Amino acid sequence: MILLVAGCGPKKEKLEFGEIVPTREGFLLPIQRSPESKRIDYTVELAFSENAAILYSKREMHSCFLTFAYSIPETGGQDISTLDLDFHDRVDGIWVYRAPYPLFPARKILDNVIQTAVYYAPEGVGLPQKEVKDKDGSRLFYPDYKGYFFIFNREETLNWFKPALDHIK
Numbered sequence: 001m002i003l004l005v006a007g008c009g010p011k012k013e014k015l016e017f018g019e020i021v022p023t024r025e026g027f028l029l030p031i032q033r034s035p036e037s038k039r040i041d042y043t044v045e046l047a048f049s050e051n052a053a054i055l056y057s058k059r060e061m062h063s064c065f066l067t068f069a070y071s072i073p074e075t076g077g078q079d080i081s082t083l084d085l086d087f088h089d090r091v092d093g094i095w096v097y098r099a100p101y102p103l104f105p106a107r108k109i110l111d112n113v114i115q116t117a118v119y120y121a122p123e124g125v126g127l128p129q130k131e132v133k134d135k136d137g138s139r140l141f142y143p144d145y146k147g148y149f150f151i152f153n154r155e156e157t158l159n160w161f162k163p164a165l166d167h168i169k
Contacts, residue, residue, distance in 0.1 A: 032147030048163035059122040081105040121148040
């Protein structure tokens with residue numbers, strides 16, 4: 001488990017939707033100190049063990065989950081599968097969340113992944129609401145996770161999530 005602050009440590013890796021910092025077992029994700037802050041730290045790590053994806057954080061998480069957007073070749077449609085990372089432990093002041101590989105979506109979904117998003121909003125951070133209009137004109141409100149999520153495109157998912165994907169049948 002490695003947690004760093006911006007400006008220290010290994011080189012950042014530029015991806016389509018931002019930068020991550022590779023670690024021995026996964027990568028560090030960018031996180032804002034607060035929704036209003038422009039300061040980005042690298043204090044959240046997503047790592048892959050032999051039997052689970054594990055998120056380490058210096059801050060307690062209010063929301064901690066992965067979404068896999070995927071195509072459905074049979075119909076040409078698309079859908080999203082969500083996987084929660086549940087609180088597991090607190091070790092030396094670090095919050096540990098995990099999702100065992102058997103809980104991951106089926107291999108068929110992961111083979112057709114379009115994007116993967118990691119959401120990691122800390123406890124006590126008031127997320128602004130984002131308004132979206134439905135097809136019928138209804139207004140829907142969703143939390144705006146800006147600064148508290150990271151998106152991986154298809155190729156990046158297949159590369160950076162490979163240790164997890166190798167364990168899923």
